[in-house]
Amino acid sequence: MKGNKIKDVKAFCITRDNTPPDDAVEALRRDGVVCLRNAFRQEWMNVIEQGIDQALSGASTDLDIVQRDGDAGSFSVSSHAWREVEPFREFIFESHLADIAWAMLETTQLVLFYDFLLIKEPRSDNAATPWHQDHSYYPLDGTKAINCWVALDNIPKESALRFMKGSHRPATLFRAVNFDEPRKDYRHARKDLPMPPDAAGSDMPILASAMSPGDMLIWKSYTLHSAPGNRLDRRRAALSVNWVGDEIVYNAKPSLETYRDSTLTIGKPIVCKKFPLVRCT
Numbered sequence: 637m638k639g640n641k642i643k644d645v646k647a648f649c650i651t652r653d654n655t656p657p658d659d660a661v662e663a664l665r666r667d668g669v670v671c672l673r674n675a676f677r678q679e680w681m682n683v684i685e686q687g688i689d690q691a692l693s694g695a696s697t698d699l700d701i702v703q704r705d706g707d708a709g710s711f712s713v714s715s716h717a718w719r720e721v722e723p724f725r726e727f728i729f730e731s732h733l734a735d736i737a738w739a740m741l742e743t744t745q746l747v748l749f750y751d752f753l754l755i756k757e758p759r760s761d762n763a764a765t766p767w768h769q770d771h772s773y774y775p776l777d778g779t780k781a782i783n784c785w786v787a788l789d790n791i792p793k794e795s796a797l798r799f800m801k802g803s804h805r806p807a808t809l810f811r812a813v814n815f816d817e818p819r820k821d822y823r824h825a826r827k828d829l830p831m832p833p834d835a836a837g838s839d840m841p842i843l844a845s846a847m848s849p850g851d852m853l854i855w856k857s858y859t860l861h862s863a864p865g866n867r868l869d870r871r872r873a874a875l876s877v878n879w880v881g882d883e884i885v886y887n888a889k890p891s892l893e894t895y896r897d898s899t900l901t902i903g904k905p906i907v908c909k910k911f912p913l914v915r916c917t
């Protein structure tokens with residue numbers, strides 16, 4: 637970051653019919669990340685909170701709760717819970733989320749990839765997320781993949797996600813890093829890939845924005861991003877929903893079970909029961 641001042645992520649309001657303005661689509665294309673303010677009202681936040689209660693009390697079968705050395709608070713990570721957690725299913729399939737994702741991804745086909753809940757409890761200071769790109773973890777070729785990250789709490793800029801502006805272009809794939817122990821290799825890391833660039837020594841513009849509940853960040857799966865731990869005395873939580881579109885095909889590279897299914901075929905789209913087609917023209 638080389639003394640770089642962190643600038644705001646470009647922010648937009650969704651239109652009255654719950655679609656993103658063209659400028660937001662253009663900003664995502666250019667910067668690799670965009671913020672939609674007030675994308676979801678309190679009613680949808682309440683549905684997500686019901687989902688969190690269920691996910692944390694046993695409904696999510698892929699849930700990790702971790703407490704880092706020296707931290708008073710833990711952090712919880714749940715993946716691909718929509719089939720077990722009814723309120724998450726309701727939010728993903730019955731809110732206007734898919735309409736927004738469809739427009740932002742500029743795709744004819746919109747496929748649900750997985751949901752991801754991340755709760756950094758108060759004073760989980762060391763629960764930092766290292767610089768990475770989401771695509772490094774996916775067994776997928778193609779570039780039409782986005783993450784729709786809905787803030788559930790007030791998040792000041794110093795606790796917010798950070799992005800390297802424009803780092804999704806060209807679509808260079810970097811090596812997956814180990815979130816738990818960044819100095820050790822990630823178990824599915826592809827050693828033929830370069831490590832992500834070191835933001836500390838880079839003069840690439842860094843973007844970050846304070847968020848309010850219901851605001852949503854959308855970024856491309858090749859955009860480099862990171863996040864600090866939660867030094868606040870309150871929760872810092874988000875539910876993100878990841879989508880893929882046209883030209884995304886399975887490549888069978890080693891990955892977590894979350895991103896695979898036994899029915900997938902190399903070189904073919906990933907549509908199946910686990911990754912359903914949600915919109916198409």
Ligand SMILES: O=C(O)CCC(=O)C(=O)O
Pocket residue numbers: 752754765770783797861862863864874876
């Ligand atoms: O919210 C965070 O702290 C990190 C989220 C993230 O990096 C991701 O979902 O890929």
